[in-house]
Amino acid sequence: MIDRRWIGHRMAVGSVLVERGQIALFCKAIGETAPLHHDPDAARAAGFRDVLAPPTFGMALEMLAGKGDLYGVLAEMGVDLGRGVHGEQGFTYHAAICAGDIISFEREVTDLAEKKGGELELITTATRGTNQEGELVIELHNVAVARR
Amino acid sequence: MTASTLQTARVGDALPQLALDPISRLTLALYCGGSGDHNPVHVDSDYARAHDLPDIFAHGMLSMGYLGRMLTDWAPQSALRSFHVRFTAVTHVDDRVTCTGEVVDISETGGKRMVRVAVTARTEATVTLKGEAVFEAG
Numbered sequence: 001m002i003d004r005r006w007i008g009h010r011m012a013v014g015s016v017l018v019e020r021g022q023i024a025l026f027c028k029a030i031g032e033t034a035p036l037h038h039d040p041d042a043a044r045a046a047g048f049r050d051v052l053a054p055p056t057f058g059m060a061l062e063m064l065a066g067k068g069d070l071y072g073v074l075a076e077m078g079v080d081l082g083r084g085v086h087g088e089q090g091f092t093y094h095a096a097i098c099a100g101d102i103i104s105f106e107r108e109v110t111d112l113a114e115k116k117g118g119e120l121e122l123i124t125t126a127t128r129g130t131n132q133e134g135e136l137v138i139e140l141h142n143v144a145v146a147r148r
Numbered sequence: 149m150t151a152s153t154l155q156t157a158r159v160g161d162a163l164p165q166l167a168l169d170p171i172s173r174l175t176l177a178l179y180c181g182g183s184g185d186h187n188p189v190h191v192d193s194d195y196a197r198a199h200d201l202p203d204i205f206a207h208g209m210l211s212m213g214y215l216g217r218m219l220t221d222w223a224p225q226s227a228l229r230s231f232h233v234r235f236t237a238v239t240h241v242d243d244r245v246t247c248t249g250e251v252v253d254i255s256e257t258g259g260k261r262m263v264r265v266a267v268t269a270r271t272e273a274t275v276t277l278k279g280e281a282v283f284e285a286g
Contacts, residue, residue, distance in 0.1 A: 026182035029175060030213035031168065034220070047226075055216035055231055059209060063184030071187065083199060086208040090232030090279075096225075141232065 233279030
């Protein structure tokens with residue numbers, strides 16, 4: 001069982017520059033071809049600062065921010081990543097994320113729970129992302145399921 | 149998708165379905181690079197076997213990305229306020245994912261028209277993701 005002292009654990013995940021090339025690679029992987037995500041002129045014509053990050057890219061940014069990454073934290077908790085799966089993921093959107101933005105993330109472990117008599121552990125984390133203007137742009141909600 | 153999609157949406161409306169090609173190992177490699185999720189279980193079959201798995205499997209988030217495409221093909225991303233899914237089954241290499249959505253609720257809250265969409269991703273075998281997205285009609 002994961003030590004409940006981890007509940008409330010907060011970590012500054014780090015900051016990451018949102019890059020056109022990274023958005024393009026992500027879009028290639030998921031088959032997203034819309035000009036808003038590839039063409040800065042099209043994005044600006046639609047009122048965005050630069051190419052727009054697609055809806056699930058916020059999690060990629062969180063992974064890319066590096067420090068205090070979720071896998072590292074899970075490993076510290078004793079979770080074997082080879083035996084872990086993603087249980088839930090949620091996003092709450094407050095403002096657009098565009099190439100050129102710098103997003104800073106802070107994460108907190110908000111809950112630990114057991115299921116199936118301790119065979120499964122559920123680790124819930126909440127992450128807030130703010131941009132270079134100090135604006136809250138995104139919140140992420142993640143439940144990781146660890147198998148003993 | 150038009151600017152008035154959210155204004156004219158009605159409960160029960162189905163979003164246009166998104167059907168994907170079978171997931172290839174190349175797709176998983178690209179998704180590892182694009183998403184920053186380098187968990188070897190998604191690309192390294194030696195690692196998978198060492199952890200008693202028959203093979204690598206797809207990131208659940210890849211299918212959430214597919215659901216995101218379906219949502220933004222239907223209504224403007226600038227109107228999207230939230231998007232949440234539960235991962236209910238693993239997606240495997242060669243699986244064909246199909247994404248569907250349906251408007252399940254429309255409400256007026258504080259002068260804002262909120263459109264709630266239930267979304268599902270499936271492979272031929274099973275439902276893999278279930279969730280919801282909420283748009284704010286402008």
